[in-house]
Amino acid sequence: MNQRTLATLLRYGVSNLLAEKANEVGLTISKVRTLSQRDMVSKYGLTTGEAKALTAAVRRAAIDSGVVQLLLERSNFVCCVCKGMKGHAYIIHHIVEYEKTQDNSYDNLAVLCPNDHDLAHQRGLSLRLTVNQIRNAKTSWEQKVLVANVRRAAQMIEVNDDAIDYVNVNRIEELCVRLFKEIPTTGLTDRLKRARILKKDGSFDQRFVQTKLSGGRYLFDYITHQETEHYKQLMQEIATVTEFIDLDAAASAGRTKLKATEGQYAFFIGGVCAKGPDLPIVAATPPIMMHYSRKNIRIEWILDPMFLMSTSAIARIGGKNRYVIYCLIRTVDKQEGGDILVKASPLLIAQPTTYIDKTPLIAYQKRHERDIAEGFDDEDEGVFGNDFNEEESEW
Numbered sequence: 512m513n514q515r516t517l518a519t520l521l522r523y524g525v526s527n528l529l530a531e532k533a534n535e536v537g538l539t540i541s542k543v544r545t546l547s548q549r550d551m552v553s554k555y556g557l558t559t560g561e562a563k564a565l566t567a568a569v570r571r572a573a574i575d576s577g578v579v580q581l582l583l584e585r586s587n588f589v590c591c592v593c594k595g596m597k598g599h600a601y602i603i604h605h606i607v608e609y610e611k612t613q614d615n616s617y618d619n620l621a622v623l624c625p626n627d628h629d630l631a632h633q634r635g636l637s638l639r640l641t642v643n644q645i646r647n648a649k650t651s652w653e654q655k656v657l658v659a660n661v662r663r664a665a666q667m668i669e670v671n672d673d674a675i676d677y678v679n680v681n682r683i684e685e686l687c688v689r690l691f692k693e694i695p696t697t698g699l700t701d702r703l704k705r706a707r708i709l710k711k712d713g714s715f716d717q718r719f720v721q722t723k724l725s726g727g728r729y730l731f732d733y734i735t736h737q738e739t740e741h742y743k744q745l746m747q748e749i750a751t752v753t754e755f756i757d758l759d760a761a762a763s764a765g766r767t768k769l770k771a772t773e774g775q776y777a778f779f780i781g782g783v784c785a786k787g788p789d790l791p792i793v794a795a796t797p798p799i800m801m802h803y804s805r806k807n808i809r810i811e812w813i814l815d816p817m818f819l820m821s822t823s824a825i826a827r828i829g830g831k832n833r834y835v836i837y838c839l840i841r842t843v844d845k846q847e848g849g850d851i852l853v854k855a856s857p858l859l860i861a862q863p864t865t866y867i868d869k870t871p872l873i874a875y876q877k878r879h880e881r882d883i884a885e886g887f888d889d890e891d892e893g894v895f896g897n898d899f900n901e902e903e904s905e906w
């Protein structure tokens with residue numbers, strides 16, 4: 512397989528299936544340019560339609576490979592119209608025809624399956640996909656892919672360790688001991704033991720750190736040795752045996768579902784508020800309360816300011832932030848007036864990062880079916896950033 516020929520053919524707007532076929536029979540871009548369509552059919556076994564499509568494609572200017580990659584990743588490698596329902600083949604489609612504009616920019620391109628690509632090019636038929644329909648499908652699908660990828664990354668504790676702002680080392684270690692009878696070894700354990708930050712049993716030596724390293728202020732007030740990476744790896748170990756419940760989804764599912772999260776571990780992604788601690792942080796600095804509110808529900812996380820990871824984390828915490836918060840749900844209670852109050856203890860708080868998962872996509876198909884059944888309501892739209900406002904209540 513010549514991956515380069517494959518990738519190049521995609522850039523000319525050839526479908527991945529036709530690109531694979533051309534590649535298998537040994538057709539390169541330059542051969543396609545010089546061969547007649549008749550030869551491609553008789554000597555290379557293509558159909559007339561395939562030969563025609565290839566010849567037409569390589570006359571165009573190639574799309575920038577970075578643009579192709581971005582389109583595919585943001586569309587999760589499936590058609591933005593049918594979300595892969597019609598198969599996992601795809602083609603880079605010009606929303607406004609290339610022949611009219613020669614516009615190879617991101618905005619004029621969309622990922623379609625060959626089937627929907629045909630519909631986009633069928634003139635005059637009532638089934639035809641219009642330019643606006645494709646634009647809307649692209650925008651809404653890219654948003655859903657983004658949200659789904661962030662959620663999936665969160666569930667697998669896929670966060671950048673330089674984006675981790677808070678690590679409650681004691682709670683993470685307690686949980687490890689409960690689950691594994693000991694604290695598992697990570698790639699950083701030896702190094703942290705040599706620095707005497709970890710004791711022989713792998714637990715954090717808070718007394719040593721406080722008296723020898725931090726200068727008596729907050730715990731991590733020294734040049735750290737990838738402590739965040741160590742504790743992230745421990746969290747990933749924990750995630751292999753413990754499901755972290757999506758707290759936002761549980762909250763949307765109603766009182767009973769939310770009440771059932773008591774005593775469970777969960778993650779929350781979204782906009783939260785907190786008032787920053789008075790500086791400097793000392794042993795007597797009171798806990799920080801971080802919260803998230805929407806109609807009928809309030810979630811509170813109590814942070815020990817000693818476990819903030821850096822001065823920038825301390826500066827960040829006193830305001831509105833978008834975080835992923837891994838926590839233990841302590842209580843879920845109905846307040847006077849009917850609101851629900853959730854109290855939780857955080858293990859680890861990070862700024863969410865996206866990552867691209869290329870595995871297609873049964874979950875999306877299910878979601879798509881549900882979207883059709885429910886008439887495409889965009890219930891995911893609140894996940895990013897706008898959660899500071901009151902949202903529709905689903906109670």
Ligand SMILES: [Zn+2]
Binds near residue numbers: 590592595596628
């Ligand atoms: Zn499609």
